[in-house]
Amino acid sequence: MPIKSWGGAKYILFLTDDYSRKSWVYLLQEKNQVMSRFIDFKNLLEKHTGANIKCLRTDGGGEYCNDRFKCFLKSQGIIHQITVPYCPQQNGVSERLNRTLLEKARCMLQESGLIQEYWGKAIMTVLYLKNGSPTVALAGLMPEQVWIGSDIDLSHLRVFGCIAYALIPEQKRSKLDPKSKKYIFVGYSDSTKVYRLRDLQNARRFFYATYVTFLELFEGHG
Template sequence: MEENSLGGSKYLLLIVDEASGCMKGFCLRAKSESEDCIKTYIMKVQKQFGKKVKFVRHDGAREFATNSLKAFYEDEGIEQQTTVPYAHQTNGTAERAIRTIVTIGRSMLHHAKLDKCFWAEAAMTAIYVKNRLPSPKIEHKTPFEIVYKSKPSVKHMRVFGCRTYILTPKEKRLKWDPKARAGIFLGYEEVW
């Protein structure tokens, strides 16, 4: 990204499940962090859902082609597919997903009148929302629904960048102190 996030991240790693369209994002300070994120994510998904990841498709970037990652894929029985350099169409699913998340995130930042340093929060919120939107590619179900076998609740959803109030616990305030302080809504806690 052009600017570091508030947390110091410079890169967005986006993993897309081709069957459901479900996305998982990781904000990284260095590209070298990709390897641990990928390994952890694959192991967690396989354990949580009891299914094996069959293949991983990526561009030929150095951080996706380490010997350690190749060995991990081999140990896990995962086929590694590397796309043709500079031919983004050969990795269409991921490239389209990245474009969608950046477009949604940019729109959210603009609408909220927030600085670019909030790009990570905007991207993660865009991923969260997109996973809960119906898609014609999967019979108008949501990616969340395909993965978790239940419709997602959207009752808790709010507009990115809207005003929020953070309650100050009773134990931490005096009689005449305000009960809450103003804040800005920057996204959701993703539990997976």
């Protein structure tokens, strides 16, 4: 990515489980973080499913094709399949995912009026929606649905970039203080069903809230 995200990320690592087609995204400040993020992903997937990763398919980038990464994969019994240069169709799932997510994130930023530094939040939101969308590859099922083995509830989805009023807990306000604070909605939590909000007074401060009222018609924000 040409522009750093608010968190300082410049690169994106996508990982997709071939069986469920569920995908994960990691925002990286440097390419040398790829191996550590892959280890995080491996631990998550294997503990969640009880199965082991048997094969990793990547392009021939130096972040994957280095002695340290090769040794790790070999020690774990993971076959490393490397695609042929200039032959992206050999890794079509990842290539299509990369293109689709970037195009949708670009549209979401333009529609919301948020500046480009929010590309990381947009990417993560698009991936969240992708995992909860039916796909032909799964005969109309959703990746998240296949991953967890049960139906999922999508009633909490909201318009990216809209105004959001988060409830201020009683313990943090007096009787005459406002009951809510105005934010901008910029995505969902990775682990629980809460909303990720941006502070209007401090663009670099993000806040998580469960009790939120949304104003989903807007003209865009800076």
